[in-house]
Amino acid sequence: MVTAVKKKALIVGAVGILALGIGAYLYGTLTNSDDTYIDPFDQTLVALGKNVYANNCAACHGAKLEGQPDWRIRQANGRLPAPPHDETGHTWHHPDAVLIDIIKNGLVPGVTAPPGYVSDMPAYGNILTDHDIAAVLAYIKSSWPKQALAAQKEITLQPPQ
Template identity: 80%
Template sequence: MAMALKKKVAVVGLVSLLVLGVGTLIYGSFMNSGAAYVDPSDQRLVTHGKKIYANNCAACHGAKLEGQPDWRIRQPNGRLPAPPHDETGHTWHHPDAVLIDIIKNGLVPGVTAPPGYVSDMPAYGKSLTDQDIQAVLAYIKSSWPKQALDAQKEITQQPPQ
């Protein structure tokens, strides 16, 4: 009788671990699918992001998210100036997963930029944590008007194709 009980306990434990493992895989694939949304109404995240933005992004993208002058016109070296991150730019046209990837890895030709594209955008993946990157994005998004936020949220929450 004791042996049967031990087997039942072992089976229940094994099934529990299996369910936990599958749940973790499903959650992880959801989080990596681009469906996760960085919420700009999280004031703690926005405050943290504002500091990180000031120290890492403002030199190129502007202290007020305004970007560099003539950001749509190529410079003599063929590169484009840093775009604005306020509502006048195109940042809000992209899902969070793409924006996070650009902050983390820079503009990668053939992935987040056209093939052969050269950019001055550095990769921050080694100097900023994932939470820091999400905080920067929350800060940027906190400046957008409701219409841009709603459109960007919809783009972010679309299933990957």
């Protein structure tokens, strides 16, 4: 015979398992990388991105996505110059979700940069809309060769680990 305490424990356990299942499902749904892939072949998005880039990014990252000179060598203040966003840089090594986070929040030590890292990259989350950020990334990605695009798309579409 099941006592009231055992019955209550079984119910609490079942509710807990159900809650974990729902949480796992929601986490998978909300972090689905398919939702964050930005299409560099969307010409409307690319055209908007070109304008947003020119007005907000080109001053540091270059009008032709070329970055600042010697972008891999630390400046006197210990910071690195702005990297290029063309295929010679490392932008295409990152999934779209990371690139979106960097644009929105800047380089955050311990999150999108090594602990203690200091950067001149400003946060644009209060300046640009999500659509503007997607447009900038579509514009940047539209300049990459097929191999870089394919590699970056694969990284972006990998399921969360």
